[in-house]
Amino acid sequence: MFLAAEKQWTLLDWKPRRSDMLVDPFGLGKIVQDGLVFQQNFSIRSYEIGVDGTTSIESFMNHLQETALNHAKTVGLLGDGFGSTEAMSKRNLIWVVARMQILVNRYPTWGDTVQVDTWVAANGKNGMRRDWLVRDGNSGETLARASSKWVMMNTSTRKLSKMPDDVRVEIEPYFMDCAPIVEEDGRKLPKLDESTSDYVRNGLTPRWNDLDLNQHVNNVKYIGWILESSISMLENHELAGITLEYRKECRKDNVLQSLTAVSKDAKGWPECVHLLRLDSGAEVVRGSTMWRPKRINNFGSVGRIPTDGM
Amino acid sequence: MFLAAEKQWTLLDWKPRRSDMLVDPFGLGKIVQDGLVFQQNFSIRSYEIGVDGTTSIESFMNHLQETALNHAKTVGLLGDGFGSTEAMSKRNLIWVVARMQILVNRYPTWGDTVQVDTWVAANGKNGMRRDWLVRDGNSGETLARASSKWVMMNTSTRKLSKMPDDVRVEIEPYFMDCAPIVEEDGRKLPKLDESTSDYVRNGLTPRWNDLDLNQHVNNVKYIGWILESSISMLENHELAGITLEYRKECRKDNVLQSLTAVSKDAKGWPECVHLLRLDSGAEVVRGSTMWRPKRINNFGSVGRIPTDGM
Numbered sequence: 052m053f054l055a056a057e058k059q060w061t062l063l064d065w066k067p068r069r070s071d072m073l074v075d076p077f078g079l080g081k082i083v084q085d086g087l088v089f090q091q092n093f094s095i096r097s098y099e100i101g102v103d104g105t106t107s108i109e110s111f112m113n114h115l116q117e118t119a120l121n122h123a124k125t126v127g128l129l130g131d132g133f134g135s136t137e138a139m140s141k142r143n144l145i146w147v148v149a150r151m152q153i154l155v156n157r158y159p160t161w162g163d164t165v166q167v168d169t170w171v172a173a174n175g176k177n178g179m180r181r182d183w184l185v186r187d188g189n190s191g192e193t194l195a196r197a198s199s200k201w202v203m204m205n206t207s208t209r210k211l212s213k214m215p216d217d218v219r220v221e222i223e224p225y226f227m228d229c230a231p232i233v234e235e236d237g238r239k240l241p242k243l244d245e246s247t248s249d250y251v252r253n254g255l256t257p258r259w260n261d262l263d264l265n266q267h268v269n270n271v272k273y274i275g276w277i278l279e280s281s282i283s284m285l286e287n288h289e290l291a292g293i294t295l296e297y298r299k300e301c302r303k304d305n306v307l308q309s310l311t312a313v314s315k316d317a318k319g320w321p322e323c324v325h326l327l328r329l330d331s332g333a334e335v336v337r338g339s340t341m342w343r344p345k346r347i348n349n350f351g352s353v354g355r356i357p358t359d360g361m
Numbered sequence: 362m363f364l365a366a367e368k369q370w371t372l373l374d375w376k377p378r379r380s381d382m383l384v385d386p387f388g389l390g391k392i393v394q395d396g397l398v399f400q401q402n403f404s405i406r407s408y409e410i411g412v413d414g415t416t417s418i419e420s421f422m423n424h425l426q427e428t429a430l431n432h433a434k435t436v437g438l439l440g441d442g443f444g445s446t447e448a449m450s451k452r453n454l455i456w457v458v459a460r461m462q463i464l465v466n467r468y469p470t471w472g473d474t475v476q477v478d479t480w481v482a483a484n485g486k487n488g489m490r491r492d493w494l495v496r497d498g499n500s501g502e503t504l505a506r507a508s509s510k511w512v513m514m515n516t517s518t519r520k521l522s523k524m525p526d527d528v529r530v531e532i533e534p535y536f537m538d539c540a541p542i543v544e545e546d547g548r549k550l551p552k553l554d555e556s557t558s559d560y561v562r563n564g565l566t567p568r569w570n571d572l573d574l575n576q577h578v579n580n581v582k583y584i585g586w587i588l589e590s591s592i593s594m595l596e597n598h599e600l601a602g603i604t605l606e607y608r609k610e611c612r613k614d615n616v617l618q619s620l621t622a623v624s625k626d627a628k629g630w631p632e633c634v635h636l637l638r639l640d641s642g643a644e645v646v647r648g649s650t651m652w653r654p655k656r657i658n659n660f661g662s663v664g665r666i667p668t669d670g671m
Contacts, residue, residue, distance in 0.1 A: 097426060097427050097430050113406070117406045258585055258589060275568055
């Protein structure tokens with residue numbers, strides 16, 4: 052029932068067309084480290100920064116998505132779609148994302164260059180893990196780390212599948228043998244309802260622009276809805292980490308409810324548990340967020356505006 | 362009363378820091394044509410494409426905004442902000458956008474490179490025009506053309522200002538002497554109300570992510586709201602052109618109403634007139650849009666998915 056990401060991979064229904072892609076002439080990324088890590092630089096654009104003068108978590112996730120897709124494209128591990136290598140394709144199997152965890156140390160600002168490294172690894176016997184390391188392109192400082200888990204689904208039966216042996220043969224050479232870059236937050240995300248929530252926002256509807264090729268809501272857009280019910284938090288805190296569990300796809304006619312429960316961590320900083328669900332009660336995304344106080348900038352406002360280099 | 366763009370320029374409170382910027386090593390753009398045209402390439406990213414498999418008009422506008430800001434940054438025409446050259450700054454003057462017109466021939470898709478040229482020109486005695494030409498990076502085919510008009514505002518009095526002579530001396534060397542790249546649609550945009558509208562969408566509220574550094578709604582985000590009241594149009598047509606007149610800024614606590622009136626042009630294709638206004642009735646943006654039928658793709662769906670190169 053992890054359908055949320057299926058649409059991403061439908062974009063990938065093509066083969067690499069440029070043999071010069073490995074030298075990265077256009078900032079489209081390249082393979083490094085014995086062919087197992089894909090690396091791409093991004094220049095942060097003015098429209099990727101928000102109220103605080105820094106990039107949003109959504110921009111970070113957009114860059115993660117872009118590198119994952121370009122990685123798949125570049126290594127040529129595509130049959131008729133990313134979720135389908137040759138062998139997967141024959142069996143109607145695709146990859147869908149089940150879980151995503153991101154920790155952010157610092158948000159970059161307009162004109163900064165960030166360098167994103169990504170790689171894949173086995174996750175148990177039948178799953179895949181994809182990790183990302185985001186660094187400042189000049190200093191090498193770690194800006195963010197992220198780890199995601201993927202499962203295989205049969206598009207005919209809509210059921211999860213084990214990894215067939217012939218698929219394993221195709222994919223395993225691309226797997227790194229290393230621990231996750233983000234230690235898994237093993238705590239089970241609790242099920243929220245209105246009685247256990249501190250904030251409830253009703254009637255959230257997709258905008259046209261939230262939809263992707265298949266008229267599904269893009270994975271990244273869910274974050275906006277989750278944060279909608281924490282908007283008072285956003286004014287005085289910045290997001291330090293987010294964990295998302297994707298449970299069900301959302302389509303353009305769906306109406307969502309966003310629920311948030313707030314508690315405090317050991318430092319007294321806010322921690323939230325989130326739920327996005329449909330009118331019917333069906334869960335779309337469970338999530339948790341960690342927050343830290345914003346630094347006060349020179350202008351005395353709530354924003355955190357890095358001034359180095361300006 | 363043209364406040365909508367003021368916030369953009371507050372981002373520009375700094376001086377160029379890289380002497381190597383003219384050679385464009387990181388795709389940040391460069392000056393061409395005797396120093397009067399700024400040129401930047403963009404690789405279209407996966408998250409910039411939508412339901413139809415192509416970029417949205419918002420992505421186009423984001424690229425226009427980015428090149429305008431990078432142009433200003435690169436030529437060093439900055440005092441304490443773009444809207445303020447040295448002389449403007451002393452007089453508390455900034456540039457604000459009053460009107461924007463975009464014509465789109467073809468929307469690019471993921472992995473395409475687009476080349477954006479931009480330049481400025483005089484507009485009457487006291488105003489500035491900024492034009493853009495967007496081309497396919499490989500074929501040179503014109504993808505879009507855009508023209509915008511800017512006026513000078515005094516930030517103390519909040520009133521429009523004539524261009525002082527010392528400001529003119531600073532700015533005029535950067536003005537191209539050429540006709541607008543988009544012939545102006547001289548028709549006055551009519552004032553809509555509920556009785557003259559075909560579609561009305563109420564209760565539109567900014568999301569946190571729609572806000573910029575000054576907690577104003579970003580110019581580009583208005584388009585989403587305008588298209589919200591034309592969503593049935595979006596399913597079968599693609600936007601061929603849009604004209605926006607910015608009248609008033611929108612802040613995070615504002616609630617907007619989006620009004621649309623539909624008619625047909627000589628070919629029988631839809632033309633719309635739009636109004637975004639506040640609860641109070643105050644007009645935020647007037648606009649008009651031109652549409653053309655979507656081509657049917659191979660899958661028989663409504664989307665228009667270019668398949669060349671895939």
